[in-house]
Every structure is written in structure tokens, then in C-alpha cells.
Amino acid sequence: MSEPVSALKGASFDGLAHVEECGLQGMITLRGALSARAVQKAATVASGASLPDANRANMAGEGGLCWMSPDELLILCPYPRAAETVETMRKTLGKTHALAVNVSDARAMFRVSGGAAREVLAKLCPVDLSPAAFGPGQFRRTRMAQIAAAIWMEDDESFGIVCFRSVAEYAFNLLKAAAQPGSAVGVFAARPGAISGD
Amino acid sequence: MLILHCPNCGVDADETELAPGGQAHLKRFGPGSSDEDFHDYLFARENPRGVHFERWRHAHGCGKWFHAARDTATLEVFATYSAQTTEPPQAVLDAIAARRPGWTWRHES
Amino acid sequence: MSTRIAAHGRLIDRAKSVGFTFNGKPMRGYAGDTLASALLAGDQMVMGRSYKYHRPRGAVASGAEEPNALMGLGEGAKFEPNQRATTTELFEGLTARSQNHWPGLEFDVGAVNGRLSRFLPAGFYYKMFIHPRAFWKHVYEPVIRQAAGLGRVPGGRDADTYEHFHCFTDVLVIGGGVAGLQAARSAAASGASVLVLEQSAHWGGRAPVDGGTVDGAGADDFVRETVAELEAMPNVTLRNRCMGAGVYDHGYALGYERLTDHAPRAGGPRHRLWRIRARRIVTATGAIERPLAFAGNDVPGVMLASAMRDYLVNWAVAPGRRVIVATNNDDAYRTAITLKTSGIDVLRILDARSSGGGALMQEARALGIRIDCGRAIGRVSGGKRVRSVAVCAQEGTGGALEEVECDAVAMSGGWSPVVHLWSHCGGKLIWDEARAHFRPDPERPPRGADGEGFVIPAGAANGELALNGILGDADEAGKTAARGAGFKPARSKAPRGETVEEAPLQPVWLMPRHADAHLRAKAWLDYQNDVKVSDVRLAAQEGYHSVEHTKRYTTLGMATDQGKLSNINGLATLADAIGSEIPQVGTTTFRPPYTPISMGAIAGEARGAIFQPVRRTPMHGWHEANGADWEPVGQWRRPYTYLRDGESQHDAVMREVRNTRQAVGLLDASTLGKLLVKGPDAGRFLDMLYTNMMSTLKPGKCRYGLMCSENGFLIDDGVVARIDEHTFLCHTTTGGAERIHAHMEEWLQTEWWDWQVHVANLTEQFAQVAVVGPDARKLLERLGGMDLSAGAMAFMEWRDGRIAEFDARVYRISFSGELSFEVAVPASQGLAFWEALMDAGREFGVMPYGTEALHVMRAEKGFIMIGDETDGTVIPQDLGLGWAISKKKEDYLGKRAQARPHMTDPTRWKLVGLETVDGAVLPDGAYALAEGVNANGQRNVQGRVTSTYMSPTLGRGIAMGLVLNGPDRMGEVLEFPGTDGKTYQARIVDQVFYDKDGEKQNV
């Protein structure tokens, strides 16, 4: 097998936050009735994570399970195992009406980390990213400037971001621009109001 | 710029996450239908100043369609609800009637 | 003489001298100065020239409402025109240039307009330029561009960066004066999150200048303490230098933050646009003083009384040494008192009220200031600054009682609440008779999604002009906002404000009341657009009685200040002229932004490389490195052709076509849409989506399909592969992937929601390469792997397998007429696969080819292209694609529409091939002429060219087109005029020019 490469081969940038392309990530789209026993089993076994509530993601070691819509989950798994995982899932699903398909190569994944990570994302997404409104465990599909993206927090200072592979370069450049040194907003960080005044 | 509650994922979505889909609760007319019915299905649209039913898609979000009942003049949103229905549910009609006494749904007028 | 004085100066730091230049002249000011205060301190009264008459103008205001003192700031890539000197903070090295004059500020050729002003009345532009059309290009446009307009366009690319920021808050408070601060405090006490925006660099607004006490302490102390208290609250965010620019639907608001305008070397973004979503918005935007309309009220040195007070108190600048104050209210007395106690001569207070004012008048009189009641300014004399004032009776026509020499005039016509933000989203106004101003009508607020008013005006913006009323109103506004946002306000009392009791004002819309025509023609309403009392009266005389029409006819309020000073005076003048009342005349519509905001802030990060997303296939970099000449296709960039050294675009395309037809070519087809459709109802679903039957397709086979909209028009086409019993893979056009995916989801979710079908967009999961040409199979076999022989894999079949070390899905389909395999591999190995094909193909002379060669080859085969042969009005029947429309199906999207009379009309233009008689290439889009002319005297037409190319295979121009009765007219010659003046003759032929029997693809 030829060596697979991610869209930006792990490119990274340091500014207000650390921005990096995460390399290849196994991702499986699962569509089906989330209440169906077989769908739940296929998802939880494949990811090793428990079934998330709406707009949430559960991470477990190298795996994860993200709620995409009322009939769609995104399974995160190690890239080399995605194809075999899909096969296992199909067996588990049996005759249940569902669709499991490997989308690892269709996506790019980024991590934005550091104290200003929330601000960097809030410059690009029309989402309330204040600590009171968004925290680890939550998962949100939204718009990042002009592209579709899904975002979640891995911990209080780091976001995972998934977008389509074709726009990986645009996404990286966006994040770099939003993380430019000297562009801190100072709303989520430190004491509110501390950077206002003369 | 509107903000609408997506009943599919529960997110209050900024209009920039949404795609509009025009008037809701159209009945499809296919082969065998009269010219008039088909014409109205394709082209005739309500344009009220007041209560209106619309289709929206949470395009940059969960990807799902939903319905919204809102006032085109005041932008009051009475309800957002499932796209998998041919008529507004009674609860939605009640919510509108409570805010707009005397208002009636198409078939009731 | 306009100078710095020893007293006052609360905002300047006299220890820090700051150098700047004005029109190239070096000047100095202090840290904390605005450009306007520094210029005034240097006795620079004239700061610009007016738009129409090029009259010399000075600052009339001290803040955002300033209409006159507009400057070009900065140099080169940092140049920006039309910046208000009154809101520009001074910094070391600032360069400012005045505008609207040529050759110089002091001597200006355009000022001759002023002398011709009686020939340039209201409606002049409107009447003059409406005819003749041709004059626009040759006379009006070039001449007016030279002489008129505000500022000049920056020459270079903007060197600064900009950004957006999304912010969500329970309560947004716009305005950081005492009202805004108190409203924020009472809202925040409930626990609600509060964001406070203040447009200037300073908190507190006017109160520290106007005086009065709050709970016994000075206003300055109250401001300092409240800001400190708010800063300490975790639920409060304070932003100064951030203007509330606009209020929109459902609590959306824009904040315009100027980060480095005052410190251009600081680095970081210059402006930030705050995209705010608030549950409730408190507008504590204060009030603006109105000028008085008297002759010569635009002479430099005539200033709003409050502005003159600001210059004194805030920046220690006295705009004159001998001042006359004209007023219709008590507030202007504060200016007179401040002037007097600062050592400036106040020669007269001309109070239009016959009985004068209250306690403030007594205070002024006690200071020895002469007060003339029932008096008015007849006219101000002076060119580049005030020289003298003719005093007259307010109730007269302007007959001068005396002429008083002076060098500055402070005027006050009363105060108007800043209702812009309240009005942006539909809030209505009521006329307050006693205070002679419009204020927000609490019964008719802009409403949010919950049906409740979401904007709450506070303080002066709500018509409260006295300190105690302002604080009480703001306190209540903050509580109302908190309650509306779902919080329980804390029980607290508003602080107590104490100021001197004021006597009522007397509305004065013209000074003197019966000013004659001569004076009216010099009494300015709108400084920036040069609209005078006489212009509005003329408009009324000519029948423009609606305020919206008068505005457009006279241009009143249409300049960059949007009539902040002129609005009410203009309305009153119009009402008077048509014998109506102000509330009946009504106001014009206020629109965002409150003051102009930069284009950079609006664009945010979207510029340069990230102006918009560019989609890249896994092989994009290879194409880039190998001569790709790009063509945008949707957001993708696809190689149009690959240029070799010294090769023209045309030659490259011809080479690629020939090589593919004779040997083997590679096309990056990764951009084609790939939609996986799965479920027990997938076949039935696709039968509804495609015009032909898909449910009968056997696993392992491919079928070309057409998709129509419910209107019957062709929207997409592509090859469908059946994967298994329940699964299909639908290929779409490059531009169609997202659109058709959405189309499928729409029908599944909103019409056939009980059908069991799931769709997934796999477009980017795979890199896809078309290996095309007589040597295509040999090339793939050289790589080794799966059996691709004709026996193992017939035309229009697909197989999964391995090619070399790649997992591959191979479709044997052809869009060129040649032997062709489209191979899909995982995107992460796309580049490696492409390179392996290039390596292995060297011995066969493999070359990559671009989209243009693809187009030429498909046209040679007579295949249609969505977007060329279709334009949203074409149905499959027009294109001779009847074979791809199932006769057996009861229904499919578009079937009913295609039965409408217009769709079955036999005279619809139909697709044919076109072959020029002399072998030339037909112009794209050219129309075929018919006999006679239409009702507009244009030649009738009978067809048009949809695709046209030079075919290297046939050595001649080939084309396709839609022609009236085309398929029945084979051999007929049509005439196509080109835009090059030539007429092309082309023969109607079969559209398949090459390999009509399809033998080449089937080997």
C-alpha cells in the first residue's frame, strides 16, 4: 500500500493559539435511526465510546463518537483501522436500514489550542463560545467563515475541528489569520474588561 | 438577521447557518394533475404581511429541514417545528392564535 | 484667535507634546487631543471646503456628528479619506490633509460655485443631469468627478488587517456615558451578561463637561467609580473605541471597534467588527445639539455651544477670544459661563426667548455677561472666520439693530435624542412638543423573535435631558433589559443626580423667525451637502411635500453624516413651508451604520488568499508544478490546460486532444460529485430523481442519467453505478455535488420522509483519474493488478480491485469516445496514484489534459455539457435525449412539467451539430439569423450556438447549437453574425462528429 498523506501533512502555526493539522484521522459516517439497537451497538463498539446526547461528543482513548444530526453519528478511530471497522460495523448492522461509510480521506482535522483558542474560533464561527455556553463534551456543526465545519473542545483550552479535505488549506489560513499575534480580543481570557480603558 | 431555533438539533441558529426554502406546506402535484393545480404548485405563493409558514434548512449545522411559523412584518417567531408534516401541528396553530387573535389557518378561513 | 488656554483640559496631558502635519505643515498638540482640538489650538479654523459650493468650513461639532471637518488621513497604503477630525485621536506622526479643494485650502477654484449659488438651487443636479444621456460619459462624469465628491480614493492596496468577532450577550448597552454606565450597572446586578460599547476613548460622555453632581459627588467621580465597579464584575465586558454601528433583526447588532487608528504602529488588526447577538439592547446614545438656522451659520468659528464647551473643558482650547452666544434654551448658558470663567470675553447672549431663561441666566448675568432676550443673529459676516454678527429681533425679518465684532459664535437650538439605533430595526418615534424633539415611542419598539420590544432607550437617547432624569431612566432601562433577558433585577435605587433647574426652551427653526429670502439663502441646514433653508422651501414650492422626496430632491441629510445635525431643522423648515406640523411631516428613515465604517471591517478576514475558499484536489499541487493554466469551476480550480514552455493556450489544448486520441491522456476527475445512496427504497428514489430508470440497473453496471427540476428543466447529469441491491453511487457534475446532495436531502426530508434511503457525500473521499485513449488499458496493465480486459469488464461496467498497490474502483465509462477507465482511489493516495500513472505511462507518451481538451473531445462526440447546452430553460427533449427518458415510469421530478403546453411545443429549439462552411470556429453564443425583424426592430433569430471549438481531430471548427426545427433541417446553411463584424455560415449536421458508431470506446 502506498503511504497515505493528509491534506497539509501536519502543518502548524504558533500565534495567539497553536494551530495544527492533525494528520490522518479515521472517520466513519453512520446514518440510521439512533434509537435502533444495532445502530447503537455498531457505533459504540466501533468507537469504544458511549452514545452521545444531541450536540455532544464522547471521546474514549483513540476513539470518539460525535452527534451529527438526529440520524447521523461520526465515529473517530485510528486511520489505519477505518476500513476494517466499517466492515465490522456492517456486520453488526446486518439488515438494519443504516449506512456506514469510511470518510477519513474526505476530511481534514485541525487542533487549535492555548488560552486564546476560544477567541480564535469565535472570530470565525457564529457560535457562542463563552465558557458558560460551550465546553468540553459539546459538539457543534457550524460555519467557519465560508466553509462548513464541526468543532468540539477536547479540554478547556483546545478545540478539534473537522472540515472537508479540499478546503484544508483555506481552513488553515483562516485559523492562522484569526490567531495572528496582536489580535487578542480579551473577552474570554482573563478578567472581563481588563483590556478595555485607555 | 434572523435567529431560528432548529427543532432537529436544538441549536439557536444564526441566519448565516441557515438556507431558506420558501413557503411551507405546499402539496405536490405530479403527472395526471390539472394544469391549474400544477401551475399553482409550481408558481403560486402566498406573500402575506403577517403570519407565514416557511421552510428552512439548517444547512451549516445538522443539515436538516424544519418549518418556521413567523410574522413577516414584526419578525415574531411563533414556532419552529418538524418538516415531516403536511400541515402545522395544532400546538403551533394555538400558539399563533394566542398571539394573533382572530387569525385562522388556510382551511379554516 | 483660536488658542490653548491655561484652564481646563481634562483629557489632555500637557507633559506629552505630539507632532503631526496638516496639509504638510508641521503642528503640535498634546496627548489626548483630537485632531480637531489640536488644529483649533493652533488657530487652524478652516478644516475643509463644502461639497457643492466649496465654502471654507471649520469644525462645528466635537464628536461623531461633525459634518465639516473631514480629512484624508495617512499616506500611501494607509491613506483613508473622509475621516472626522473630531473623532480622530492625535498621535505622533499623524498626517492629515483637508479635502474638496483645488488647488489649495486657502484658494479654491471651485469656490466660484458659491458665487453662482443662485444658479445651483435645490434639484439642480436632478434637473441638470437627467438629460441628455450621452453627456454623462463625456461631460458630467469627468467634470463632476474632478470638482465634486468627498476626498479621494486611496491609491494603494490597504496594508492593514481586519477581523470579525462573534459575541453573544444577554444585554448589550450601546453608549458609555452616565446613562449607559448606570444601565449596565443595573442590568449586571441581575447576573445577566452585559457588553457595553462606547464609541470614543473615554467613559462618561457629556456629564463631566456639563457639570452637576451624582449622589453629592462630581460626575467625573461617578464615572470613575462606576467603570471600576463594572470592570470588576465577571459578567460585564467594557469596550471603548467601539461604536454600536447598527441594530438588526432578532437582537443582532454590529460593533465597530477601532483598535489601532490612534496607535498605528501597535500592530494587530486595525478594526474589528463585532457581530453581536443580544437578548436586549439598551441604547444609551445620548443627544445631539441642533444648530440654529441663521445666515452665515457656516462661517468657520460658528460652533455648537456644547462643542465649544467641550473644546474648553476637555482640551483647553478656546475657539475664539470674543464670543457671541445664540440660543433658544438654558443649556447654552453653561457655555457662556464656562467661557467667561475661563477668561474669554462673552460679548452677548442672544436668547431668542422674549423672557429669557432661568437660574443659569441669573448665574451668567451675575458674572457680568450681557444678555439680550428676544434677540437673534441676523447674519454672521466673515469668510475664513467669523468677523462680526448683525443682531436683530427674533420676531422680525432681519433688520439689524447693531453690528458686533467678534471671532466666534456658539449656537444652540435645543437637543435631539440620538434615536438612530432605536430606529434601525423599525422602532417608531413620537414628537415631544415640550422639548421640540423626536424620541422613541415606547409603544412601538423594534420587536424580537419573542414578539417583545428588544431595544430599550435610556437617558438622553430617550428624551431625558436632565441628569437626575437620565440616571433614573437608565437605571430602569437596565432593569427592564435584564428582565427581558430572563433575569430578576436586583432591588436598588438609582443614584440621585443634581443639576440646576432649567427654563423651557422655545422652538426656533429659523433665526430671525421671518428672515427674508436673502438671509434664507445663506442659512445652512445641511453643512456637508450644502442644503439651505431656501432649498427646502423651493422643494416645497415645487411640490415635494413628502419628507422622503424632499430629502432626495435637495440631498438634505444624504451626506456621510446622514443629517445628524440637519434632520430636525430640515423637517421643521419643510413643515413650515407647506403649512403642516412636524409630526405630520414625519422623519426620514435611519439606516445603519450610525457613522461610516471601513470596508476592511466589513470584509474582515476575507481578503487575499482567504478572500474565498479555493477547493484543491489531492493532485492540485502537482498540476501547479506542471504548468496548469487554471480555470475556476465552482470553488475548485481545475487545470484548463497544461502549458509547456513557449506554448500558447490553444496549442496546448490541441496537443492534449491529439495525444489523448492517439496515445493516452490523464484527467484529474476528482471534482466530480460522488453521492452514495443507500436503502431499501434507493432504487425507487433514484427513479424519481432521474428521468430514466435506475432501479433496473444491475450491480456492477453503470448508466448515464439526467436529472430535472420539478419545473422540468435539466439540472445535472452523470453516471450512476449500482454497487449492490440497496446501494448506488451517483456521479454529478463538478459544480453539482453539493447542490444535488442538498436536492436529494430536500426530497427525502420534506416529501418522501417515509422512504428508507440514506445519502452520503463521498466526493472528497476519492481521488479520481480518467485514463483515456487507445493505450489506456496498456498503461493500467503496466501498473499491474486487476483484470481490465474487455472480457472481464465491459463498457459501462465497474469493478473493485487493486491497481499496483492501490485500492481502486474502476469505472469503464467514456466522455471522450476513447477507450477510457475512470479510477477512484482514496484521496490520501491520489497524488501517489497520479504519479504512478505518469511514470508507468511514459513509454506510451502519457500526458495530462485539462478541462478544455475534455470539452473539445466531448463536443467531437456530441455529448452535452450542463451549463453549455443547458441554461436553466432547456429540457432533455430539446437536446435529443429522449432515449434517456423512461416512458414506463409514472412519475419523476419534472415529468409533469414536461407535459405543459410550452414544453411540448414543436417549435422549441432543438440540438444539432453545426459545421462552418469554411472550417472556421463559430463565435460562442452567436445567434442564427431568420427573416424579418421583431417588434423592437431587431433581426429575428432561429437558433444559437451553445458550444464551439476548434477540433484538432477533424481539423476544423465544430459546434453544437439549439436551432428551430433543427433536426429536420440537416444540410441547411444558417448565418451567424459575430461580434467581430463578420458573418459566419454554418451547416446543420449531426452533432456526433467523431466515431459515430462508438467503436473506439468499445474495445
Ligand SMILES: [Zn+2]
Ligand atoms: Zn439543526
